[in-house]
Amino acid sequence: xxxxxxxxxxxxxxxxxxxxxxxxxxxxxxxxxxxxxxxxxxxxxxxxxxxxxxxxxxxxxxxxxxxxxxxxxxxxxxxxxxxxxxxxxxxxxxxxxxxxxxxxxxxxxxxxxxxxxxxxxxxxxxxxxx
Numbered sequence: 650x651x652x653x654x655x656x657x658x659x660x661x662x663x664x665x666x667x668x669x670x671x672x673x674x675x676x677x678x679x680x681x682x683x684x685x686x687x688x689x690x691x692x693x694x695x696x697x698x699x700x701x702x703x704x705x706x707x708x709x710x711x712x713x714x715x716x717x718x719x720x721x722x723x724x725x726x727x728x729x730x731x732x733x734x735x736x737x738x739x740x741x742x743x744x745x746x747x748x749x750x751x752x753x754x755x756x757x758x759x760x761x762x763x764x765x766x767x768x769x770x771x772x773x774x775x776x777x778x779x
Contacts (some may be wrong), residue, residue: 655688683741689732719764723757730754 662684667679699719707717713765737746 650662655691658684659688682736685732685736685739694754716764716767719760723760726753726760730756 662680664681666677669680703721704717706713707714730749734746734749734753737743738750
């Protein structure tokens with residue numbers, strides 16, 4: 650699915666939502682929900698090439714594969730969190746959306762701890778011992 654199809658699908662779903670939201674609210678939200686999932690699935694198929702590129706660059710730069718995997722997991726959590734939060738915001742559940750965003754940030758921080766530790770250790774290795 651190319652960008653023209655993605656944008657067209659999004660616009661059609663938006664127009665249908667606007668038309669149906671007053672007459673059939675739950676059905677209108679279902680259209681938006683299904684569209685959001687369909688767009689996410691269409692884009693996720695493109696992510697494979699990005700992952701391969703990042704892994705290739707990591708190998709060329711002799712970066713530990715654990716760091717590359719962690720970065721990819723962090724990116725995945727960020728996108729999934731954004732999708733979930735956006736869907737719940739569209740449903741009018743801003744409080745739930747903010748909790749989803751908080752959970753995503755906490756999971757990202759947990760995954761980032763080994764990277765942060767490695768950076769701090771590298772900095773400490775460059776500093777003269779006192």
